[in-house]
Structures are given as C-alpha cells and as structure tokens.
Amino acid sequence: MQPHEFSQFLNQISSEALFVLDTSIPKEKYVPLDLSESNGDLKKVDVSSSEKLGTYISEHIKNHNALVAYGGYLEVRTIYQRSIHFNKQNTEARNIHLGIDLWSEAGSAVFAPLDGEVHSFKNNANYGDYGPTIILKHQIEDEAFYTLYGHLSLESMAKLKIGQTFKQGDCLGTLGDAKVNGDYPPHLHLQIIKDIQGFMGDYPGVCSQTDLEFYKANCPNPNLLLKL
Template sequence: MTETTDDLAQGEKRLETYLGRHARGEDPMPEAAPLLQWIDAHAGGFASVLSHDLKTCRKIVYDFSRDGDVVLGGTSDPARQTDIMFAQMAQEDAPVGVGRYREDRICYQSPQFKTGGEARSQHLGIDLFLAAGTPVYMPLDGVVHSFADNNLPLDYGPTIIMEHNPEPGIRFWTLYGHLSRESLEGIHVGKAFAKGEELCRFGDYPVNGDWIPHLHFQLICDLLGKQGDYYGAAKPSQWDVWAAICPNANLILQMPENVTASRAGQ
C-alpha cells in the first residue's frame, strides 16, 4: 500500500492551509472541533488499549527530553535499555511505563528527522512500555485504514492505522506503531475490529525499529494523504499546528498522571 501522488498533494495543500491559518493568528484546524467535542462527550466509554486498566494501574512516566538512566533510541543499546527500564518498573511495582506527548526528545536529532535544518523532535503520540508480545486492544470500534512495515532504523516497524466513524460527521484515525510482524498477518484494508477486541501485539527489537518494546499510540484528525505511515513527531516551530492535527492521545487513553510535557518540552 502506497500513497497516491494526488492524495499526498492534496494533503500538502491542507497542511499549508493549517500553517497559513496559524500564521494569521487563527485556529489552525477548526474542522477538528466537532471531533474533540465528541471525544470529550464519550471519554468514559473508551476501552483500555492494554489488559491493564490505564485509568488505575501504577505507572512510571519517563522523561526522554534529556539523558537519564533510560535512553530511548539514538545509538543506545535497546537490549540493555530494556533491561534497565523493566527493572525500574518491577522495583516500583509499575506494570506500565509511559512516554509523554509533546516531549521534545533528544533521540529525534538524527538526520532522518531533520528537514530544512530543524528536527521533527516533538512527540505527537504517547508511548506505552511493556514486554514484547503484549496484546493491544481496540479502544473503540474501527476498521483498518492501512498498514505497513516501516523497517528503517528508528522508524515505526510494523504499523497499523485504524479509521473510526462513530457517528455521522465524526471521522478520525488512531495509529499503532512498533508492532510485531505477526500483527500484520491476516490484516486487510477495511477489516473491522470491535471495541475491546485484540488488534495487534508489541514488537521486539530490532523488528520494531530497534526500540525498547513499546506501543506508539497516536490520535490523528487528518492523515494528509498518507497510508501505513505518519509523522510521529513535529518541528517545535510548528507545534501548535501539529497539535491541532494530532491532539493528545490521552484524550482516549484517559491516564490520570501528567503524561504531557510542558511547552518547553521538560
């Protein structure tokens, strides 16, 4: 599955429209308002994407905006970092580790994340860290929009994008990245999954892009013509625009902890 040239061109035009609105001091994407209102009205009805109840289970919220005990991506050894992270989680009796939305990450400073001199370094999704093979469940009904194995180093690895049309006029997508290759077996565009049904499983390094095993979960209001892949981080100078296109995924995950970095990324 690949994007058509026309779809991508139309997506680029829409992105330029959003950027232009923001430059004029306007709401970058007013089209997203009904979706956000719908999500807010149905916040109590989403299923957990994990077998753990994310509203109540214990977690460690990590900071990847600076060097620490656990280093994400870059030139780090994912096996060693996985051992360190999971030992910390076990010591704290926390079954889930979390990577924050809006975090300006040092691991996104390599050339593949840079265009025009500025890195796409500010995280557009939320990461959930558990062991490889962990099942992922649908938070609400949806159908497969697209999928791909994005197998470059530090990319998503196997990825599924789900489309949701919960009622007339409401349409959005959720992205599930860093999956196992087995997660793509039997998948086809248009395949329906019900709320609470298992969709996929966490991948292991190096299949998952060579990261500590985790799920990258992202909420998307406009796919911009893309299929099977999407921007997982934004240029800090364009954050307000991308935050409108990809609102905080915790609107669906509903974790009570502060899983959003400050404007400074700290």
C-alpha cells in the same frame, strides 16, 4: 470542528478509561515515564542503545511496582538524534513526540480502544521508525478520525486487510521487539490523527518546533481516550 472542540469530543466519547493493553492491568499499575531532554537521569544512559534504554525503563517500572510505563506526548527528546530519519541534512530536526508511548513486554497484546476499520498498514522499516504499523479509521456520529499503532510485531500485519473491521476490545496485534520495531525497547506508540493527509500506513509521529502548532491541533493527546 476546531481543535479544542475535537479534543472535547474525544474526551466525551467515554467517561471510562479506554484500553489498548490488557484490561486486567489496573490503572494503578501504570507509571509515568519521562524521556524528555530535561530528564537528567537520561544523561547517564546511552539512549542510542535499545538494550540500555530498555534496562532503564524496566528498572523504572520495577521500582514503582508497576507493569506498564507511559507518557511522551509533546516531549522534546534527544533519542531521535541517533537516526537520520529524524535529522535529514538541511532540514530542521524532528524531536517532539506526537503520541503516547506505552512500554511493556514484547508480545504483549494490543487491543482496539474503539470500533474501527483498517485504513492502512505498513512496515516502516527505517532505523528509528515505527516498524510494523496499523492505522484504524473511526466514525462516531458525524466525526471521522484515525488512531495509529506503531512498533508492532510483523505477525500483527500477516493476515490484515484494508477495510477489515475491529470491535472495541478486539485484539489488533502484539508488540514487536527491537529487531523489527525500529530498534527500541518494546512499546506501543499510540497517536490520534484528525486529518490523515493522504498518508497510508504511516504518519509523522515526531515533528519539528516549526510544525508543532499544526501537529498539536491535528494530533491531540491520546490520554483524552486512555484517561491515565
């Protein structure tokens, strides 16, 4: 299946929006959030501080009378400059975000948007990394693909087993706080992955400009499912 065909397939899975956060939060309570390098407001914020970035995001949500901020697919971000995880010596910096972030409170429940089974899970504990991460495998008709949920709480993985099944709407876990989620304000990183490439409990969520075309094809916009 070609990338454009896969995107069409994802979009047609459901005519209704699929939810990964509390279904009682209406779509009008979701507000877009721009964390790209082109957002001039961020130049006044110390984005290397999870506390100060969290204050900026909380005020953005409050000022728009919203409950959740979302966005970030293919955003070029400066926030990753703080971590050697994305800026290894003699390699091109990784600063292009490959998923959608949903910013909400620590402890918020995360739900499976589709039927799936646990492919893998892992605590990616590098500074600036995902922290606790779960990957689900989905099989719809003849098409298999994966969804990744990053920045969860440690409790989300406590009793998890590979192969464990989740029905659409089942609680998958909860959002972690900055102590466990890679030192970010609480949020969910949701990413769709066509070819998991042998990764277990992890998959690149940020890429370099050189690799963008590959990852854009392999990790289409999660908003094809969320329809925000």
